[in-house]
Amino acid sequence: MKKNCGWLVVLEANECNVRLDLTMYAVNKGNHLVVQSIPSGLHYLGEGRTAPIPGLWFDLQPDQVLVFIFNEALKRYDKASLEIITKYQKLISSGAEIDNVETYVRHVDVGNSDRWVAWQKLTKHLKLGEIPPRIHSFEAIELPVNLSLEERKDWLLKQPTRFEQALFSTHHGDPDAFLTEFEYVFITQFINPKNSEALKRWNYLVQAIYNAGERGIIKVPDLFVSLIDTLMVQFALTFDAKLKPGYIAICGIANRVQIDLVSGAEYLIEDMIDSGIEGVVDKGKEFDTYLKQRGINPR
Incomplete structure (x- = not known):
């Protein structure tokens, strides 16, 4: 067994495609799948994109063997009984031959990262217990009534930006909480493209980040370094058409969502570079270069 790696056994698979993190593994319905050399850490077990059942998150420890079995009655994967887990632990530790064994895929095909490194970046702030x-949801700020045009202008200038509202009001100024939601909504809409709630929130947060302004960047510079690292991996997993202004995502019958994941990126890049903050400037330039390599020229 590889150092700091474990095994996953999936019994009585419900779908012909079983998802483990960023990779789909083929398995005959009702059969079993064994994946070896899985790095220890947080993982997601799910199914093909058309599958209606929810997946599950789990932590894998070094040398651990986890066994999940499909529960037909409840339409979900459950942890197998201790007897079944012990059986597979003995089989694996003895080196016995097991059918349908796959190795955890670590191809370097997510930007410049292999799939495990990319998965770690995508889920860095997620914790299993949370x-x-x-x-x-977006909470609009209501404009007071009976204001003159000049009073209305002054009032609007004093209001928090969408970024400040999301970080300081929604997440009470906690950057980790902000990043947790940002990572989770991306993963959720990536795994299940029909989840329009997660897609809308991801799009909203991306636009909020773009319009943070130098004022927002100066308040939490380290957050923006982390955000750009995460955003570039998210974009690496997003097909080109989706990175065009006004893209319409089909999230189901009569459920279409218009999103814009790129307009305004030039403002963020300019503000990060103009901030003069060490680390932030270079990260702004890196994001600029990345977008141009994808054929998006925000500047």
Whole structure:
């Protein structure tokens, strides 16, 4: 067994495609799948994109063998009994031959990262005991009535930006909580493209980040370094058409969502470079270069 790695056994698979993190593994329905050399850490077990059942998150420890079995009655994967887990632990530790064994895929095909490194970046702030975090909705600030045009202008200038509202009001100024939601909504809509709630929130947070302004960047510079690292991996897993202004995502019958994941990126890049903050400037330039390599020229 590889150092700091474990095994996953999936019994009585419900789908012909079983998802482990960023990879789909083929398995005959009702059969079993064994995946070896899985790095220890947080993982997601699910199914093909058309599958209606929810997946599950789990932590894998070094040298651990985890066994999940499909529960037909409840339409979900459950942890197998201790007897079954012990059986597979003995089989694996003895080196016995097991059918349908796959190796955890670590191809370097997510930007410049292999799939495990990319998965770690995508889920860096997620903690098993806190999944699922709440997906927040946008709370509009109501404009006071009976204001003159000049008073209205002054009032609007004093209001927090969408970024400040999301970080300081929704997440009470906690960067880790902000990043947790940002990571979770991306993963959720990536795994299940029909989840329009997660897609809308991800799009909203991306636009909020773009319009944070130098004022927002100066308040939490380290957050923006982390955000750009995460955003570039998210974009690496997002097909080109989706990175065009006004893209319409089909999330189901009569459920279409218009999103814009790129307009405004030039403002963020300019503000990060103009901030003069060490680390932030270079990260802004890196994001600029990445977008141009994808054929998006925000500047």
